[in-house]
Amino acid sequence: MARRFPAGAPGGRLVIASHNAGKVREIGELLAPWGVTVVSAGELGLPEPEETGTTFVANAELKAHAAARASGLPALADDSGLEVAALGGAPGIYSARWAGPGKDFGHAMGEIERRLAGAADRRARFVCALTLAWPDGHADTFLGTVDGTLVFPPRGDRGFGYDPMFLPLGSSETFGQMDGAAKHGISHRADAFAQLVAACFAGPAAS
Ligand SMILES: O=c1nc[nH]c2c1ncn2[C@H]1C[C@H](O)[C@@H](COP(=O)(O)OP(=O)(O)OP(=O)(O)O)O1
Numbered sequence: 001m002a003r004r005f006p007a008g009a010p011g012g013r014l015v016i017a018s019h020n021a022g023k024v025r026e027i028g029e030l031l032a033p034w035g036v037t038v039v040s041a042g043e044l045g046l047p048e049p050e051e052t053g054t055t056f057v058a059n060a061e062l063k064a065h066a067a068a069r070a071s072g073l074p075a076l077a078d079d080s081g082l083e084v085a086a087l088g089g090a091p092g093i094y095s096a097r098w099a100g101p102g103k104d105f106g107h108a109m110g111e112i113e114r115r116l117a118g119a120a121d122r123r124a125r126f127v128c129a130l131t132l133a134w135p136d137g138h139a140d141t142f143l144g145t146v147d148g149t150l151v152f153p154p155r156g157d158r159g160f161g162y163d164p165m166f167l168p169l170g171s172s173e174t175f176g177q178m179d180g181a182a183k184h185g186i187s188h189r190a191d192a193f194a195q196l197v198a199a200c201f202a203g204p205a206a207s
């Protein structure tokens with residue numbers, strides 16, 4: 001059984017266990033209707049754990065447990081990435097690492113284009129594992145996805161990471177061209193978040 005939130009949460013506070021500003025912004029937007037006070041791992045000065053897992057789920061759980069233990073608060077972690085079909089699912093869990101220490105996603109997108117080398121198959125999907133972990137070690141995890149195709153050159157300067165080269169199925173705009181609300185209508189993160197809400201959040205959202 002998933003544990004309900006905010007039962008037992010001091011003041012309904014929750015840590016967003018991510019050091020990625022784009023994710024912290026999106027998760028904050030998704031949480032906004034739920035009357036939860038959020039604080040980010042960066043604001044609490046929490047360290048960035050090494051992502052030693054071999055799956056999105058393992059890494060989300062590792063990050064959420066580390067932040068919940070260190071802060072004494074429930075913690076929500078996101079491990080996500082882009083899986084390119086013609087590259088056998090790469091970069092996958094290595095999506096952040098492909099951008100290097102300087103977080104150069106222009107370079108990472110160029111690397112994907114180079115490795116595709118004109119391949120006709122442009123299918124890709126984003127995956128997001130979201131874990132809500134508690135200081136006592138309880139955790140619930142939800143997996144979201146969104147299917148699409150890759151476009152070159154990348155389009156748009158909104159969003160973050162690989163957004164400018166990802167065209168979700170049925171859309172004429174890349175994630176990099178969409179505003180936040182449009183991305184939240186279909187994204188892997190919003191998909192996982194909807195499952196989290198259904199399982200863990202009591203009551204209706206504030207309108
Ligand atoms: O909606 C997205 N739009 C574009 N790119 C995205 C998205 N979602 C994940 N991505 C890519 C970029 C990100 O850097 C990597 C996740 O790697 P991941 O380790 O989960 O996150 P991270 O290292 O950036 O921050 P942190 O681990 O502190 O949450 O996949």
Ligand SMILES: [Mg+2]
Pocket residue numbers: 051096
């Ligand atoms: Mg990371």
